[in-house]
Amino acid sequence: MPRAKTTPQKSAADDAECCVPNPSTGRGRARTVGSYAVLCKALADETRLEILVMLAERTGTLCACEIEAHFDLSQPTISHHLRILREAGLVRVERRGTWNHYTLERQTVAKLAALAALLST
Amino acid sequence: MPRAKTTPQKSAADDAECCVPNPSTGRGRARTVGSYAVLCKALADETRLEILVMLAERTGTLCACEIEAHFDLSQPTISHHLRILREAGLVRVERRGTWNHYTLERQTVAKLAALAALLST
DNA sequence: GTACTGGATCGACGTTTATCAATCCAGCGT
DNA sequence: ACGCTGGATTGATAAACGTCGATCCAGTAC
Numbered sequence: 001m002p003r004a005k006t007t008p009q010k011s012a013a014d015d016a017e018c019c020v021p022n023p024s025t026g027r028g029r030a031r032t033v034g035s036y037a038v039l040c041k042a043l044a045d046e047t048r049l050e051i052l053v054m055l056a057e058r059t060g061t062l063c064a065c066e067i068e069a070h071f072d073l074s075q076p077t078i079s080h081h082l083r084i085l086r087e088a089g090l091v092r093v094e095r096r097g098t099w100n101h102y103t104l105e106r107q108t109v110a111k112l113a114a115l116a117a118l119l120s121t
Numbered sequence: 122m123p124r125a126k127t128t129p130q131k132s133a134a135d136d137a138e139c140c141v142p143n144p145s146t147g148r149g150r151a152r153t154v155g156s157y158a159v160l161c162k163a164l165a166d167e168t169r170l171e172i173l174v175m176l177a178e179r180t181g182t183l184c185a186c187e188i189e190a191h192f193d194l195s196q197p198t199i200s201h202h203l204r205i206l207r208e209a210g211l212v213r214v215e216r217r218g219t220w221n222h223y224t225l226e227r228q229t230v231a232k233l234a235a236l237a238a239l240l241s242t
Numbered sequence: 243g244t245a246c247t248g249g250a251t252c253g254a255c256g257t258t259t260a261t262c263a264a265t266c267c268a269g270c271g272t
Numbered sequence: 273a274c275g276c277t278g279g280a281t282t283g284a285t286a287a288a289c290g291t292c293g294a295t296c297c298a299g300t301a302c
Binding site for chain 1: 170171
C-alpha cells in the first residue's frame with residue numbers, strides 16, 4: 001500500500017514520493033476495456049491473424065475450403081478459428097449454396113485502430 | 122489429412138466454383154504475422170488493457186504500487202502482467218530507488234496501429 | 243429416395259494462462 | 273549490523289485454449 005505519506009519531511013529527496021499524488025485517478029473510461037479485450041483475444045493467434053491477412057489481401061471473399069488449404073491444420077481447427085473470428089465480428093460469412101464465403105469486416109478492424117488511438121492519447 | 126484437396130474439377134457444376142481459382146497460392150507475406158501475435162497476446166487481457174489505459178491517460182509515469190492499488194488482484198499477479206507488458210515492449214520500467222516507474226511505450230502502440238492499417242488494405 | 247461433400251459440432255487430450263500464497267532479493271532507514 | 277518495504281520469482285492449481293478424430297447436419301447431384 002502507498003503509505004509514504006506519514007513523513008512529509010524533506011529529508012533527502014523531497015520528491016521521493018512513490019508516485020504523483022494520484023488525483024481523481026481518471027477511473028472513467030478504463031472500464032470500456034472489456035470490449036477491446038475480446039477483440040484482442042481473437043487476434044491473439046497466429047493462425048487467425050494469418051486468415052485475416054489473407055482476407056485483407058483479397059478485397060473479395062474467400063471460401064472456407066481455400067482458407068483450409070492454406071494451413072496444415074485440420075478442418076475442425078480452421079472451423080474453430082473462423083468461429084472465433086466470426087463471434088468477434090471480424091469476419092462475416094455468407095452461405096452460397098454449400099460453400100461458405102468469408103469476408104473481412106472492416107468496421108471491426110476500425111475498432112482496432114480506435115484502440116490504438118485510445119492508447120496514443 | 123484424409124480431407125486432402127481433390128481440386129474440384131468442372132464435373133457438372135459449370136460455374137459453381139467454390140471460390141476464385143486461387144492462383145499463385147499467395148503464401149507469400151502472410152508470415153510477418155508472428156510479430157503481431159505476441160503484441161496481440163499481450164493485449165488480450167482485460168487487466169493488462171486497463172493498465173495500458175491508465176498509463177495512456179497519464180502522460181507521465183506510474184509506479185507499480187499505484188497500479189496495484191487499482192485492482193483487486195494480488196501483487197504477484199500485477200507483477201506478472203507488468204512483466205508480460207514489458208516483454209512485449211508495451212511499457213518501459215525505470216527504477217528510481219526502491220520504486221519502479223512505468224511508462225507507456227508509444228512506439229509499440231504504433232505497431233498496433235500498423236496492424237490495423239495492414240488489415241484495412 | 244441414396245450417395246456425396248462442405249462445414250459445423252462434439253469429446254478428449256495436451257499445453258498455455260491467470261491467479262494465488264510463500265519466498266526471495268534489493269534498497270532504504272534507523 | 274539489523275529490520276522494513278517495494279517487487280520479482282517460485283511452485284502450485286484451476287480455467288481457458290488449440291488441436292485432433294469422429295460424428296453430425298445441410299445442400300447438391302444422381
